[in-house]
Amino acid sequence: MKVRVLAASLFFLGLPLAWAASDEPIQPIVPPKQINLGMVELGKKLYFDPRLSKSGFISCNSCHNLSMGGTDNIPTSIGDHWQQGPINAPTVLNSSLNLAQFWDGRAADLKAQAGGPIANPGEMAFTHTLALGVLDSIPAYKREFKQVFGKDKIDIDQVTLAIAEFEKTLVTPNSRFDQWLLGKKDALTADEMAGYKLFKESGCVACHNGPAVGGNSFQKMGVVEPYKANSPAEGRSAVTGKDSDRFNFKVPTLRNVEMTYPYFHDGAANTLGEAVDTMGRLQLGKKFTEAENAKVVAFLKTLTGDQPSFTLPILPPSTDMTQRPQPFAKK
Amino acid sequence: MKVRVLAASLFFLGLPLAWAASDEPIQPIVPPKQINLGMVELGKKLYFDPRLSKSGFISCNSCHNLSMGGTDNIPTSIGDHWQQGPINAPTVLNSSLNLAQFWDGRAADLKAQAGGPIANPGEMAFTHTLALGVLDSIPAYKREFKQVFGKDKIDIDQVTLAIAEFEKTLVTPNSRFDQWLLGKKDALTADEMAGYKLFKESGCVACHNGPAVGGNSFQKMGVVEPYKANSPAEGRSAVTGKDSDRFNFKVPTLRNVEMTYPYFHDGAANTLGEAVDTMGRLQLGKKFTEAENAKVVAFLKTLTGDQPSFTLPILPPSTDMTQRPQPFAKK
Numbered sequence: 083m084k085v086r087v088l089a090a091s092l093f094f095l096g097l098p099l100a101w102a103a104s105d106e107p108i109q110p111i112v113p114p115k116q117i118n119l120g121m122v123e124l125g126k127k128l129y130f131d132p133r134l135s136k137s138g139f140i141s142c143n144s145c146h147n148l149s150m151g152g153t154d155n156i157p158t159s160i161g162d163h164w165q166q167g168p169i170n171a172p173t174v175l176n177s178s179l180n181l182a183q184f185w186d187g188r189a190a191d192l193k194a195q196a197g198g199p200i201a202n203p204g205e206m207a208f209t210h211t212l213a214l215g216v217l218d219s220i221p222a223y224k225r226e227f228k229q230v231f232g233k234d235k236i237d238i239d240q241v242t243l244a245i246a247e248f249e250k251t252l253v254t255p256n257s258r259f260d261q262w263l264l265g266k267k268d269a270l271t272a273d274e275m276a277g278y279k280l281f282k283e284s285g286c287v288a289c290h291n292g293p294a295v296g297g298n299s300f301q302k303m304g305v306v307e308p309y310k311a312n313s314p315a316e317g318r319s320a321v322t323g324k325d326s327d328r329f330n331f332k333v334p335t336l337r338n339v340e341m342t343y344p345y346f347h348d349g350a351a352n353t354l355g356e357a358v359d360t361m362g363r364l365q366l367g368k369k370f371t372e373a374e375n376a377k378v379v380a381f382l383k384t385l386t387g388d389q390p391s392f393t394l395p396i397l398p399p400s401t402d403m404t405q406r407p408q409p410f411a412k413k
Numbered sequence: 414m415k416v417r418v419l420a421a422s423l424f425f426l427g428l429p430l431a432w433a434a435s436d437e438p439i440q441p442i443v444p445p446k447q448i449n450l451g452m453v454e455l456g457k458k459l460y461f462d463p464r465l466s467k468s469g470f471i472s473c474n475s476c477h478n479l480s481m482g483g484t485d486n487i488p489t490s491i492g493d494h495w496q497q498g499p500i501n502a503p504t505v506l507n508s509s510l511n512l513a514q515f516w517d518g519r520a521a522d523l524k525a526q527a528g529g530p531i532a533n534p535g536e537m538a539f540t541h542t543l544a545l546g547v548l549d550s551i552p553a554y555k556r557e558f559k560q561v562f563g564k565d566k567i568d569i570d571q572v573t574l575a576i577a578e579f580e581k582t583l584v585t586p587n588s589r590f591d592q593w594l595l596g597k598k599d600a601l602t603a604d605e606m607a608g609y610k611l612f613k614e615s616g617c618v619a620c621h622n623g624p625a626v627g628g629n630s631f632q633k634m635g636v637v638e639p640y641k642a643n644s645p646a647e648g649r650s651a652v653t654g655k656d657s658d659r660f661n662f663k664v665p666t667l668r669n670v671e672m673t674y675p676y677f678h679d680g681a682a683n684t685l686g687e688a689v690d691t692m693g694r695l696q697l698g699k700k701f702t703e704a705e706n707a708k709v710v711a712f713l714k715t716l717t718g719d720q721p722s723f724t725l726p727i728l729p730p731s732t733d734m735t736q737r738p739q740p741f742a743k744k
Contacts, residue, residue: 130480138487144470149461149728156469156740164495166741341730344737353733389727396720397480399672402684406675409487410497 107282107291110260111176111337111387114250120230125248127226127395128241134213135206137162138407142199142245146174148390151341152252157349158313162207169315170349173342175390176335178250179294185331185347187300188321192246197238210238215405217241222398254338254387262384270384277381280374285366295336295385303329303347306367309360313348340383354379438613438622441591442507442668442718445581451561456579458557458726459572465544466537468493469738473530473576477505479721482672483583488680489644493538500646501680504673506721507666509581510625516662516678518631519652523577528569541569546736548572553729585669585718593715601715608712611705616697626667626716634660634678637698640691644679671714685710 128134132141145159145167146152152174154160159167169185177183183195199205200213217223217236227236230244259278261269270278281287290296300318303309309329318330331347345351351360358378362368370378400406459465463472476490476498477483483504485491490498500516508514514526530536531544548554548567558567561575590609592600601609612618621627631649634640640660649661662678676682682691689709693699701709731737 132478132481133486137491139475139485139491147463149726150463151730154470155464155731156738160468160470160740343731352737355733391724391727393722394725395480396722399482400486400674402686406683407487409491 106263107287108259108263108295109293110263111179111253111255111257111293113253113255114178117251118230118247120226121244121247122251123248123395124226124230125244125246126392127223127397128245129248130395131397133216133397133400133404133407134200134208134241135162136208136212136407136411137206137409139409140206142174142196145171145199145205148174148252151175151338151389152177153342155343157344159205161205162203165204167204169313169347170344172332172334173338174249175252175254175342176294176297176337178253179292179335180297180332181299182332185315186318186321187332192249193239193242196242196245196249210241212405213241214238216400219401219404220398221401252390254389257337257385257387259381259384260387271380273377273380274384275381277377277379278384280370280378281381284362284368284370284378286361286378289333289365290336296333297335299333300327300330301333301365303331303364305365307364309346309364311346311348312350315347317347336382336385338386338389340386354382358382437594438618439590439594439626440624441594442584442586442588442624444584444586445509448582449561449578451557452575452578453582454579454726455557455561456575456577457723458554458728459576460579461726462728464547464728464731464735464738465531465539465572466493467539467543467738467742468537468740470740471537473505473527476502476530476536479505479583482506482669482720483508484673486674488675490536492536493534496535498535500644500678501675503663503665504669505580506583506585506673507625507628507668509584510623510666511628511663512630513663516646517649517652518663523580524570524573527573527576527580541572543736544572545569547731550732550735551729552732583721585720588668588716588718590712590715591718602711604708604711605715606712608708608710609715611701611709612712615693615699615701615709617692617709620664620696621667627664628666630664631658631661632664632696634662634695636696638695640677640695642677642679643681646678648678667713667716669717669720671717685713689713 129142132139132144134141140162145154147154154171158169159171161167172185178192181187183189183192184198189195189198197210200208201210214236217227224236227240228234231240233240258269289299289301292298303311303317316328318327319325321327339354343352343354345354345357346360351357355375358375359370362370460473463470463475465472471493476485478485483506485502489500490502492498503516509523512518514520514523515529520526520529528541531539532541545567548558555567558571559565562571564571589600620630620632623629634642634648647659649658650656652658670685674683674685676685676688677691682688686706689706690701693701
């Protein structure tokens with residue numbers, strides 16, 4: 083209590099209050115402090131390189147598009163030969179803050195995740211061996227891997243480590259909400275503040291908390307009312323084998339949520355208003371009024387941070403030795 | 414002759430020879446001098462925005478990928494629902510130097526070209542009206558169009574003008590060959606110089622000349638020997654209706670040709686060596702020896718210039734009013 087009185091006094095004195103909001107359930111995004119820059123530059127190239135797919139057309143950035151909040155903004159992703167994916171592509175932004183990767187948490191970390199889509203027949207439809215063959219045939223890649231990892235041979239661990247290192251840089255600090263958390267008291271409008279109050283008092287923060295405003299627990303989709311999903315995905319039970327984990331999904335981050343539509347693991351909610359309404363009813367047994375809903379949405383839009391800013395990577399060209407992609411080969 | 418003697422004297426004196434190569438059939442790439450920067454920034458967003466396609470998945474950059482020499486590096490492009498395109502995607506790099514756009518020259522300029530793929534059912538499969546509806550539903554786009562064009566209403570001319578203005582910036586100066594043209598006499602190796610000599614003396618320069626090393630005429634594919642194409646494309650006759658224009662195609666630019674594989678309008682040649690061999694036989698009646706071929710290829714690789722360098726654009730998010738893409742709707 084003494085701290086708060088002091089904070090209030092400092093506030094009236096116009097002094098910065100970097101610690102004033104420290105008892106909030108959401109913390110500011112902090113950029114990573116230990117980053118291997120050479121690995122990041124290599125990982126960025128790999129992230130944008132469609133030659134890690136069978137078709138030569140799909141890269142990590144196809145479905146986790148860094149121009150669009152690290153998502154593809156469609157309900158479920160498009161894979162090799164235009165296959166329809168089973169689940170909504172989660173944003174790659176701030177994904178280093180997740181307790182695990184994928185909606186069902188089947189990958190422990192970003193490195194473990196990165197190899198998945200390359201070899202998934204419904205996504206990039208390649209194999210790790212073929213992807214390594216492509217990289218190995220390109221001298222500029224060979225040199226860069228050698229420079230970064232100090233080894234003569236490229237292996238899949240290096241590929242996924244580099245992609246993961248790049249992804250660690252994809253954080254979005256400096257949202258208006260973070261500015262408010264860090265003491266800029268006029269960073270939010272009255273409606274946005276009211277929305278945040280509703281977000282806290284209604285119980286949303288029970289799951290959507292921490293720096294990522296989510297991403298740190300698995301929770302059941304449909305606590306009070308069952309969720310009628312458009313998708314057959316069963317969530318965490320596919321990993322643990324436990325029936326009690328059915329429809330448990332990783333709580334998605336709400337950072338940059340204005341950019342990561344459509345929402346839910348099946349991408350069924352097109353708008354933030356719809357998502358807030360459904361979450362209120364199914365998870366909290368609460369029907370937000372239209373005015374309340376609008377305020378919560380206004381608050382959520384303050385979570386959009388500085389988007390990753392970097393130069394589009396230029397990829398080293400294939401050589402005569404590089405296996406050509408197979409965009410139209412029979413599956 | 415006096416000029417050459419003077420040039421030679423200056424060379425021995427170690428003075429710069431900016432004009433020494435002025436009698437060469439290839440001229441250096443010169444960056445454009447009159448560019449509307451606001452229009453470029455808007456056009457860059459549009460170029461990367463897959464919401465100009467029906468699926469929400471395909472942007473200009475999908476097939477003219479600026480990480481990969483402005484091409485997709487596959488024989489023919491992938492369109493909506495993974496349709497196989499009829500022709501190889503030409504590079505967008507230096508395309509402002511072309512006498513016309515598309516392989517058959519059916520678009521007079523970049524602006525006329527830009528609207529084509531958006532509405533082509535085999536490519537982005539959208540309509541101009543629907544694309545304008547998407548842009549019109551996004552306040553950040555509306556503001557930017559208003560700022561750039563000063564009008565209240567977005568129309569397709571503004572969209573294609575902005576994309577074309579961005580594309581005008583996609584030039585690649587400062588290749589090693591251009592450095593040589595501009596007087597840096599040690600910019601090329603002996604083999605590369607020998608390759609250039611072969612390129613000139615064998616007649617390649619008859620069509621591949623000017624700043625773009627091509628792009629400034631239509632020529633018949635298969636002059637001495639007929640070309641057995643993998644593609645039904647008939648070239649210029651589809652535009653002029655003249656039978657004499659059958660298999661006449663725009664001569665492609667050879668700038669950055671190391672990055673723009675596979676080659677020819679049907680993408681049938683995977684390597685530069687193969688392309689040089691085929692061109693020699695079919696266009697010139699000349700069979701290059703293996704050593705000659707390697708030298709011409711070495712020369713061609715000196716045409717890779719500085720690739721466009723810019724920050725990946727961040728796209729303004731859709732709103733509740735934005736029509737959602739239809740990635741999996743029946744065609």
